Amino acid sequence: MAPRMAASVFRCALFCLIFFVNSVFCLGFRSSFTREELINIRKTTPEDFFHLSRLTCGIIGHFGQRSLTVTLAVKRRRRGKRAGALTRLRRRGLRTLLPGIFLSKVRSLPNKLDELQLLVQKSRDFSSSSVLCFTETWLCGSIPDSALELAGFQLFRADRDTELSGKTKGGGICFYANSGWCKDVTVILQHCSPDMETFIINCRPFYSPREFTSIILVSVYIPPQANVQEAQRALADQILCVERTNPDSLVIVLGDFNKLKQ
Known part of the structure; x- marks a missing residue:
């Protein structure tokens, strides 16, 4: 339970940081996904009894010609594996x-x-x-x-x-x-x-x-x-x-x- 809470806190802190940076520079923010990201968003690879799926945060801040993309790895339990006991x-x-x-x-x-x-x-x-x-x-x-x-x-x-x-x-x-x-x-x-x-x-x-x-x-x-x-x-x-x-x-x-x- 503790690692999940830590991961959630980290994600919230990262979200706030990006929002703050975009607000300071008055550059705004937008949420966007490419076609490839939408196709691959639910593709998973096995690791032990979980799947790690690539999930793009979708907050992209533009600093001039540069952009910042945040990618988070989310643990997903494989279907049919809930009967762990x-x-x-x-x-x-x-x-x-x-x-x-x-x-x-x-x-x-x-x-x-x-x-x-x-x-x-x-x-x-x-x-x-x-x-x-x-x-x-x-x-x-x-x-x-x-x-x-x-x-x-x-x-x-x-x-x-x-x-x-x-x-x-x-x-x-x-x-x-x-x-x-x-x-x-x-x-x-x-x-x-x-x-x-x-x-x-x-x-x-x-x-x-x-x-x-x-x-x-x-x-x-x-x-x-x-x-x-x-x-x-x-x-x-x-x-x-x-x-x-x-x-x-x-x-x-x-x-x-x-x-x-x-």
Whole structure:
């Protein structure tokens, strides 16, 4: 802000000086632009993320046969560059203060794996996500990890237990941790019941704020027919236990809560 104010003050002072000189010599002043100046007035050249355009002040004082022309360089921001925060965030890549998390309710992960692989290859925002979290994966023991691989990501899965949940299909949670963001990932808790499924992992990324020793991700899936009060109680107990065990860690809770959101 200070350089802009200084530039504005300088321009005003220069204008007053030229006006004073013209008034003293009683020569008057006039504003004029040549055809070439009008054509080139909006032509710009890139410098960093700005354009410098030549803008003629238009005050020409005549001293006998001589003339004084003032040319000012004005910084112009390139169109489409106003989202500076997003641009700077993308430049940081995986070295962000908080992890970029992609969350989705997929309703069967295997039949969407081709689309996910395409997104990893083509979408920069998707491939630069620190963690991918999917609920309702519908995975079971007959589907190996090798059939679910994504380039550059580590898979951590928690399939629905048919005996604990009382359901034969559906459910399931998984994490894909970006290898460029973190490779030190441990599973803290895997919980399955008729009212809630929880999957908790502890991540120690390569770059994180000094205030946090690690980042704990809590993914939750609560079925639509679940007992809301029981699910709330169980989830609160699990989060409190994690916070007490890891007081210096950042805990992030995410997932599909269905009725619990109401």
